[in-house]
Amino acid sequence: MAQEDSDSQQSPSNQTPATPRTQTSAPAMRFDPAELLNQDITLEEVLSQAGSGAGHGELVQLPQEEPRNPDALDDRRRSDVNEWGRSEHMREIARRVYDPVYKHWFRVEWEGLEKIPEGGALLVANHAAAVPSDAPVIMHGIETELNRPVYGLADNFFRTIPVVGTIWNRLGGLPAHPDNAYRLLREQDQLVLVFPEGTKGPSKTYSERYQLRRFGRGGFVEIAMRAGVPVVPIAVVGAEESMPTLFRVPSIARALGVPYLPVTANMLVAGPLGLVSYFPSKFKLKVLDPVHFDVPADRDRYSRSRVMDESEAIRDRIQAALYTMLRERRSVWFG
Amino acid sequence: MPDQPPSPTRLTRRATDALEIDPDGPRRRVLVTGLGTFWGGRVAQALEANPAVEVIVGLDTTEPTVELERTEYVRVDANYSILSRIVRATRVDTIIHTFLVMDPTQMSQRAMHEINVIGTMNLFAAASAASSTVRSVIVKSSTVVYGCAPEDPVWFTESTPRSRPASEPIERSLEAVEGYVRDFAEDNPHVNVALLRFSNVIGAELETPLTRLLQLPVVPSIFGFDPRFQFVHEDDVIRSLLFAFNNDLPGVFNVAGDGLLPWSEVAALCGKRTVALPPVATGFLTSPLRQLGVLDLPEEYEGLLKYGRGVDNHRLKNFGFRYEHTSTEAVEAFIRAVRLRKVVGANEPSYRYERDVEQFFRHSPAVRKDRRQA
Numbered sequence: 001m002a003q004e005d006s007d008s009q010q011s012p013s014n015q016t017p018a019t020p021r022t023q024t025s026a027p028a029m030r031f032d033p034a035e036l037l038n039q040d041i042t043l044e045e046v047l048s049q050a051g052s053g054a055g056h057g058e059l060v061q062l063p064q065e066e067p068r069n070p071d072a073l074d075d076r077r078r079s080d081v082n083e084w085g086r087s088e089h090m091r092e093i094a095r096r097v098y099d100p101v102y103k104h105w106f107r108v109e110w111e112g113l114e115k116i117p118e119g120g121a122l123l124v125a126n127h128a129a130a131v132p133s134d135a136p137v138i139m140h141g142i143e144t145e146l147n148r149p150v151y152g153l154a155d156n157f158f159r160t161i162p163v164v165g166t167i168w169n170r171l172g173g174l175p176a177h178p179d180n181a182y183r184l185l186r187e188q189d190q191l192v193l194v195f196p197e198g199t200k201g202p203s204k205t206y207s208e209r210y211q212l213r214r215f216g217r218g219g220f221v222e223i224a225m226r227a228g229v230p231v232v233p234i235a236v237v238g239a240e241e242s243m244p245t246l247f248r249v250p251s252i253a254r255a256l257g258v259p260y261l262p263v264t265a266n267m268l269v270a271g272p273l274g275l276v277s278y279f280p281s282k283f284k285l286k287v288l289d290p291v292h293f294d295v296p297a298d299r300d301r302y303s304r305s306r307v308m309d310e311s312e313a314i315r316d317r318i319q320a321a322l323y324t325m326l327r328e329r330r331s332v333w334f335g
Numbered sequence: 336m337p338d339q340p341p342s343p344t345r346l347t348r349r350a351t352d353a354l355e356i357d358p359d360g361p362r363r364r365v366l367v368t369g370l371g372t373f374w375g376g377r378v379a380q381a382l383e384a385n386p387a388v389e390v391i392v393g394l395d396t397t398e399p400t401v402e403l404e405r406t407e408y409v410r411v412d413a414n415y416s417i418l419s420r421i422v423r424a425t426r427v428d429t430i431i432h433t434f435l436v437m438d439p440t441q442m443s444q445r446a447m448h449e450i451n452v453i454g455t456m457n458l459f460a461a462a463s464a465a466s467s468t469v470r471s472v473i474v475k476s477s478t479v480v481y482g483c484a485p486e487d488p489v490w491f492t493e494s495t496p497r498s499r500p501a502s503e504p505i506e507r508s509l510e511a512v513e514g515y516v517r518d519f520a521e522d523n524p525h526v527n528v529a530l531l532r533f534s535n536v537i538g539a540e541l542e543t544p545l546t547r548l549l550q551l552p553v554v555p556s557i558f559g560f561d562p563r564f565q566f567v568h569e570d571d572v573i574r575s576l577l578f579a580f581n582n583d584l585p586g587v588f589n590v591a592g593d594g595l596l597p598w599s600e601v602a603a604l605c606g607k608r609t610v611a612l613p614p615v616a617t618g619f620l621t622s623p624l625r626q627l628g629v630l631d632l633p634e635e636y637e638g639l640l641k642y643g644r645g646v647d648n649h650r651l652k653n654f655g656f657r658y659e660h661t662s663t664e665a666v667e668a669f670i671r672a673v674r675l676r677k678v679v680g681a682n683e684p685s686y687r688y689e690r691d692v693e694q695f696f697r698h699s700p701a702v703r704k705d706r707r708q709a
Contacts, residue, residue, distance in 0.1 A: 076663055078603045083595055083645075084489055085563060159485040159642065162559020162614040179488035179495055 084151060084184070085169040091149070094171050095140065102140050105280050106133070106238065109335070112287035113145055116232055120185040121290065122224045123150070123193040125234040126212055126318055127201030129243040130262035133278050134236045138193055139172060141285065151184055152193045153177075157259055178223050185227035186297070196220045196311070203260035206244035210237075210326060212319050218311035221293070225307070228297030230290035233314050235321035238283035241332045243274075282335035286321055362389035364468075365580075366427040368415070368458065369434025370408055371395035373541055374475060377573050378431055379406045382580075392425050394418075395434065405697065413446070414453040419461035422469065429471040430462055431576065435512060437477045438543055439505045440633050451508040452515075459519040462526070471527045473579050474516050475572075478532045478589060478646050480509045483638035489595070490647040493532075493587040503635045529579040534591030534646055537665045538569030539672035547631050550673060554602040555630060555640070558611035562643030563595035568660035568668055578656050588654075589646040594662040598640065604663065605670045614641075 081087045102108050116123075123142075128134060139150040153176035159165040174180045176194065184190040195201055196215035204213065224231045245262040253261035266274030291314060295302060329335060365382055369375035370393025382388045383404050391406040393399065396413050399406070411417060422430075434454060436447045455474075462469040481487070482497040501507045513530065520528040535545055545564075548554055567590055575590045602609045613620050617637050624630035632640075648658070660668065696702050 076667065077594075077596075078600045079597060081563070081597050081600070085595075085597075156486040162557075164559075165485075166559060166561045174489060175486055177486065177488035179490060179492065183490060 081170065084172070084174060084180075086149065086151070086172045087170040090167070090170040091143070091172065095144065098136060098140050099144070102137065102144075105278070106137060106242070106283040107280075107335075108137055108141055108283040108285065110141060110145065110285050110287070113142070115287045115290060116142065116146060116191070117230060117290055120189040120227065120229040121191055122181070122185060122220060122227075122229055122231045123191055123234055124196055124220055124231055124314060124318075125193070125236050126210075126239075126322065127195035127197045128204075128209065128236070128239040129202055129278070130245045130264045130266075131243060131275055132195075132202045132239070133242045134239040135193065135195070137239070137283055138234065138236070138285065142191065148191055150191045150193050151180075153181060154195075155199055155259065157199075178219065178226075181223045182227050185223070185229045194220050196315075199259040202245075203248060203262065204245065205247060206240070206265070209240040209244070210322050212315055212322075215311045215315045218307040221307045221310045221314070222302055225293045225295050225302050226297060226299065230292045231310075231314060232290045233288040233318050233321075235286045235288065235318050235325060236283070237285075237322065237325045237329060238281045238332075241281035242278040242283075244279075281332050284325060284329075284335060286325060288317055288321055362387055363429055364388075364390040364425065364427045365392070365429045365431060366422065366425065367391060367393045367406070367431045367433065368454070369395055369432075370399050370403075370406065371397035372434060373400075373569075374433040374572070374576075375399075375431075376401035376403070378433060378576055379403055381573055381577055382406075385577075390425065390427070392421065392427060394421070407697075408693070413449045415457040415461070418457050419464050422461045422464070423466060426468045428468055429580065430458065430469055430473070431580065432458060432472065432474045433576070435475060435477075435509070437479065437505070437509075438633075439503075439635060440544055440631060444504045447504065447508055452511045455512045455515050459515050463519060463523055469526060471529075471580075471583055472516075472519070473529045473531065473576060474512070475576060476509055476513060476516075476530055476532045478534045478591065478644060479506055479635070480513060480532060481644060481646065482506060483635075483642050483644050485642055487642060487644065490645045491589070492647045493589055493650055505635055527583045527585055529584040530587045531575060531579060531590050532587065532646070533572055534565045534567045534589070534644075536569055536572055537566045537669045539668055541569050544631060544633055544636055546669060548636075549601065549605050549607065549669070551630075552607075553610040554598075554605070554607045555612050555632060556598055556602070556609040557617060557637070557640045558614045560614065560641045561597045561599050562639065562641055563597050563645060564601055564639075564643050564662070565591045565595050565645050566662040566665040567591045568658075568665035571658050571660055571665075574659070575651065575656060578651075578654075582654065584651075584654055588651045589648050590651060591646045591648045592658055592660050592662040592665050593648065595643070595645045596662050596666065598643070601666055604666045605673075612640075 079087065080089050123138065125134060125138060135152050135154070139152055142148060142150050149172060152173045154168070154173055156175040158168050158173060159175055181192050181194070184192050196219075197213040198216060200213035204211070221231065244265045246265055246268075247263055249261045249263065253259070264274055266277055266279065268274070270277050291310070293310065295306075365388055367375050367379050367382070370379055372395065375393060375395060376399050379391055379393050379399075380401055380403065382391050383406060393403070393406045393408050394411045394415065395408070396411065398410075399408055409421060411421075432455065435451050436442065439447060442450075459472075461467070462472060478491070480497070480501075481491045481495070482499055482501060484498040486498045488495060501510050516528060516530050520526070536543060537546060571592065572590065575588075578584070579588070596604075599609055618634055621630055621632065625632065652658075
């Protein structure tokens with residue numbers, strides 16, 4: 001694994017998408033068709049002349065103005081920040097830093113990763129831990145195991161924090177806006193991760209662990225329907241214990257303008273560092289069967305009751321899967 | 336010297352290339368507002384090169400700053416109180432409304448309100464009069480109307496509502512303008528209304544708050560934020576206005592180059608370093624710099640320097656418009672012009688409007704006209 005990583009680091013084409021363009025245009029520079037036209041030569045002669053230079057069977061490339069692909073990445077870009085603000089370079093650094101945490105601290109185990117379909121899909125999971133530990137685990141896991149980027153939609157509160165908001169965006173985080181999800185899923189066949197519980201999930205206290213909160217207003221189902229992609233439910237066990245919230249301090253949260261202010265067990269152990277350190281709980285993730293909606297895409301509205309029913313059904317399935325996994329779990333730390 | 340044909344600028348020549356002129360079609364009579372501004376002047380120049388345009392009437396409070404061959408300039412007050420008379424008398428069929436202030440640093444709020452809101456109101460009042468011959472209206476608005484907030488999508492489409500109510504004067508002003516445009520379109524279904532929303536315009540000549548920021552020795556940014564910006568080249572702005580004119584585009588269109596660039600990358604393209612401003616109480620803490628005139632950062636741009644703004648430009652592309660510049664290329668065009676200006680100095684336009692001379696050339700029987708006619 002590490003070997004592969006260092007290989008990909010060295011190959012320049014991996015980092016700069018600029019090289020292919022210059023390479024393909026190089027053979028076209030071999031002769032000037034305008035010059036040939038002036039010399040009054042037949043087409044066959046042109047072809048043979050070109051063939052002698054380029055070898056048999058190679059097509060003659062006339063230097064013509066290519067129709068510009070308006071969506072092509074501009075090759076004079078100075079950074080690799082893509083249209084969503086994600087940077088593969090930053091992701092690579094994050095993968096290196098996070099991989100030991102993923103492998104040796106949380107010792108993440110997946111079940112059913114093969115159920116994640118090829119095209120676009122909306123990944124939906126339960127959400128926990130005061131500073132959620134499940135989002136990085138899911139994003140890192142799918143990226144390393146399936147070699148596909150995952151875009152995480154999160155509360156836009158993230159975006160307002162200096163430094164954190166920018167890093168979050170460079171690592172594939174986006175504000176949870178339906179337009180973002182639609183474009184990623186419908187037009188770009190990407191994987192998008194949402195936590196329908198929103199901040200209600202991570203803000204709940206330890207005594208309420210693994211009790212799923214309300215799944216918003218079912219907006220995630222509506223987006224998946226509109227984008228014509230399946231919803232893939234994921235049940236996560238382990239996040240709750242990685243940073244358990246003992247109690248909340250709503251008054252200070254209001255004063256600070258943050259969605260919630262938890263006092264976690266980690267803080268009692270590590271002080272303020274507790275906000276960035278997790279307990280080494282064992283992570284187990286289970287991908288459930290994808291839910292396909294049998295409705296036409298791109299509608300303005302979908303039946304409210306249908307959306308709510310589907311949303312509730314998905315919530316029930318994740319809840320049931322969690323109970324099953326918890327029944328089988330012998331230890332919080334060893335799984 | 337007088338024999339020399341008035342040289343159409345690089346821009347107008349390219350603009351006419353894009354035209355598909357129907358020589359037998361009806362010739363159009365166009366009213367351009369804001370003739371004295373950068374935009375109005377260039378649109379009029381481009382229209383002059385189009386033989387399908389019979390008459391061009393340009394309105395402004397100030398004299399034109401570019402050389403114009405056959406455009407008739409009418410001096411009006413800022414809010415166009417005599418407009419209905421002009422529309423009636425000239426029987427124009429098209430209005431291109433470019434006289435909208437987007438740069439709030441250039442004038443007081445009051446003056447901006449007069450020009451944007453009252454001017455547009457009077458314009459549409461004149462255009463919707465019972466005897467009006469107007470059949471097509473093109474309005475140059477801005478993507479400022481989408482606002483700028485943390486909950487914004489990465490790409491605004493034309494139908495995405497803004498996330499928070501408008502708070503800045505410029506946003507409220509443009510919102511009112513767009514309200515008049517909508518009302519007018521609804522009340523006059525026989526009139527084709529195109530509303531173009533332009534992203535951050537940049538290019539060789541135009542000066543905006545953003546281009547001023549990028550010409551400072553170090554480029555201000557806000558600590559911990561690296562928002563992404565979209566740009567549209569000034570030539571693409573003119574081309575899109577003409578595209579809307581030639582094709583009678585209906586509805587609202589975003590006009591912005593492809594690609595979103597992190598602000599740090601924009602600075603890097605310009606060969607500048609960024610200097611971080613405090614992320615909280617930015618306005619208050621930078622006010623000394625503002626007082627000294629070192630920093631010219633309107634409040635609207637603080638939000639932009641935190642969250643940026645991207646707009647989806649697919650709708651206009653789907654109608655067949657092709658951009659000549661991406662966001663990156665627009666910034667590069669700008670910085671190339673800045674480098675040149677640094678060496679040879681600002682080439683101030685040598686043209687000065689002189690009423691008597693213009694009247695003589697346009698209307699005196701002594702002047703022989705050998706205009707390129709279609």
